[in-house]
Amino acid sequence: LKTISMKKYLIILIAAVSLALYSCTEKVDIAKEKDAIIAVIEKETEAYINKNFAAFASSHVQNESNMRLTAEKHGFNMKTGWKETAEVMQKMFEDSPEPWTSKSIKTNHRIKVYDNCAWAVHDESWIDEKGHVFMKNIGVRFLEKARGEWKIVYVSYVNTSSYEEITAETIEIVEAE
Numbered sequence: 001l002k003t004i005s006m007k008k009y010l011i012i013l014i015a016a017v018s019l020a021l022y023s024c025t026e027k028v029d030i031a032k033e034k035d036a037i038i039a040v041i042e043k044e045t046e047a048y049i050n051k052n053f054a055a056f057a058s059s060h061v062q063n064e065s066n067m068r069l070t071a072e073k074h075g076f077n078m079k080t081g082w083k084e085t086a087e088v089m090q091k092m093f094e095d096s097p098e099p100w101t102s103k104s105i106k107t108n109h110r111i112k113v114y115d116n117c118a119w120a121v122h123d124e125s126w127i128d129e130k131g132h133v134f135m136k137n138i139g140v141r142f143l144e145k146a147r148g149e150w151k152i153v154y155v156s157y158v159n160t161s162s163y164e165e166i167t168a169e170t171i172e173i174v175e176a177e
Helices: 002-024 030-049 053-058 082-095
Strands: 067-072 075-080 103-113 117-127 133-146 149-159
Touching: 030 053, 030 103, 030 117, 030 133, 030 149, 053 082, 075 082, 117 149
Parallel strands: 067 149
Antiparallel strands: 067 075, 103 117, 117 133, 133 149
């Protein structure tokens, strides 16, 4: 009889401690984290459009884990480590410093948030000053949370429109916002 009551007390004690520990842990607001992730991705894109290397760099993890992979019908390009990515991007911005007149619209965000990292996929349309879509991509980002801020570790794009035949009938016109 005493063994059964000790087991009950032990189970109750374990359940109470577990409940206390669970209720004391910080709850992650997934919607808030997703919004922050989208904001970092948009900040990086705006920096890219405006040829602002400092803003572009501030969106990224700046170590050897940083990677950039792009692919299209006629080939691919891969940069490994922040040093290589930074050199290429900074040179590109310096060689052509004028901001782009086109804009990027990202839709259909699919984001999975883990403890200190996240995986994000989106569709992207690049639109010229006349409102024509001239390129479509599927973008992928892997992000890490460092000191409370999301930073991009991995960027990948597949230029899906490079696989399409462009004709007058396939040009999409998007209303300017």
